[in-house]
Amino acid sequence: MKVTLFGYVLRTYLRFALGILAGLVVIFVVVDFVDRAKTYTGPGWVEAAAKLYGYKALVSVQQLGPAALLLAAGVAVSALRKQGEVTAIRALTFGPSALYLPILACSLTACVGLVAFDEWVATHAGRRVDEITTQRFNRGGDWRFYYTPKQWFRRGDRIFFLRSGSAQEGFRDVSIFTVSKQFELRQRLDAAEMHPLEGTRWRLVDVVERGFSGPGSTSVKQLAEAEYDLGVAPGVFRIRPGRPEQMRVPELREQIAARKEVGLATRQFELALHNRFAYPMAALPAALLGVGLALRASRRGHLTAAIVEGLLTAVAMWGLMVVCRTLVLTERLSPFVAAWMPTFLLVLVAGAVWLRREGLLHLPRGRVLVR
Structure with missing residues (x-):
């Protein structure tokens, strides 16, 4: 019974995660194409644009993967709850762990997979996006900042x-x-x-x-x-040009050591190195937070609430990452702290939600004074 229930919850979560990820990637690609469509001109632009957005889709998988895992956790549990299956699980004397453990196992595997995907696929795809955008469509952006040789x-x-x-x-x-x-x-x-x-x-x-x-x-x-x-x-x-986010871990470590020896800035490279692991792993506590929020006793409008809460959490974490990155570049925060702070905060919030549900954490309630 336990194995059957574990597999059922895992398949439900995985189905929602893949569906949400695919939807997010399609939305990103369509919106980006519509926004930049005027710049795609010249002979053979259709084929070049198709290659460009193929690589952009691969990069977006790494960027949107943690958000998809977060949204899928809340939506999956909310769907089970709406269908009365969470009540049935409780009737069979299974606790919340029947939902937490399958989603934990699936999201942990997905996080490790995102790290490997970023290392072996997204880095190459990111370089190809820059090459096609610059060489074929003559839109460099900040390309020169990263690819101009250091002198x-x-x-x-x-x-x-x-x-x-x-x-x-x-x-x-x-x-x-x-x-x-x-x-x-x-x-x-x-x-x-x-x-x-x-x-x-x-x-x-x-x-x-x-x-x-x-x-x-x-x-x-x-x-x-x-x-x-x-x-x-x-x-x-041997200072290699390029964006640090598009370098693999051995290359990042080599460039950090080489740049330190010749007095060049390394903080952006150190941040990219830590984010190679911290950013995907943030999806693990985020998914557990989504489960905890979906299991709240006072929950209303399950699916809509799950999507809204997931989006708010993702936006809050994205904003925190942007602020931390800015503080790193202005030398006000260490790259290690900046990279792992969002993950650490998600762990604290997810733990607090779980303890609150188990009755182990009592939050003070406001009192109304009547005279």
Whole structure:
């Protein structure tokens, strides 16, 4: 009996989750296409737009998945309750765990699946969305901000201005500044080319070396070619362009370490790394919260109330994520706290709803004073 009931509730929840997710994705794709339809022009635009929205649909699955799991939990329990099946479950002496456990197992599996989906599918789909939008329809948006190669780096007392090239092929048209602790310029190297050697040694071609030993004291030396120990290995300059949300976990960790070594900002990359796990896992306490709200004794208008409560919860969590992201970028909140705060709050609220229903949490009620 328990296994049969478990499977029935699980199938009901899974059916609603897949249906709601499909509906949300279709709504998103249709609204986005209608909003941007004027920009899709030129030969073969239909095929290009179809590919674009195919990739956008994949990205939206990852973005809307937690909301679908939240809405499905409330709707599934409300549907069972409306049909009198929750009453029948109680008559068979089964407690709320008969509803909580199947939804917990299904949502946990779905959360892990969303993490894997984001890692292996959504990251690639996101890059393809940017490529098609920029190259085919000439709409870059903030594309240049993420894909323009980095040129300024700092390592220790040296500041590197690498105008073009790469760590593998060598850099061209470079300037290297050596500064003191008081940020006073001590030396400047300008070279037409800069190629890696062994360790931290580099070969500079067509070099102009300027030294600044004191006020009004400057020395200039020109060299056709010279070797310098610049205290930095070639791997440090392997800064990959792109949105952090479109990088896989190993790439994010590599970029965080590399950027720290050359003095570039890493907070957005750290936030993306934590969100790779925190954002999908927020659906687990959200689904349990949906079950708890749907089981309230004073519930009226079950399906409508479930949808409204789910949407309000999703909007509140989305707003909190936006605020936390802003605080991270302005260096007022750590990426770890910002990523996991919505999940932690959902755990607290879901736990409070469950304790309240079990009679283990008594909330103070307002009193009316009569004179």
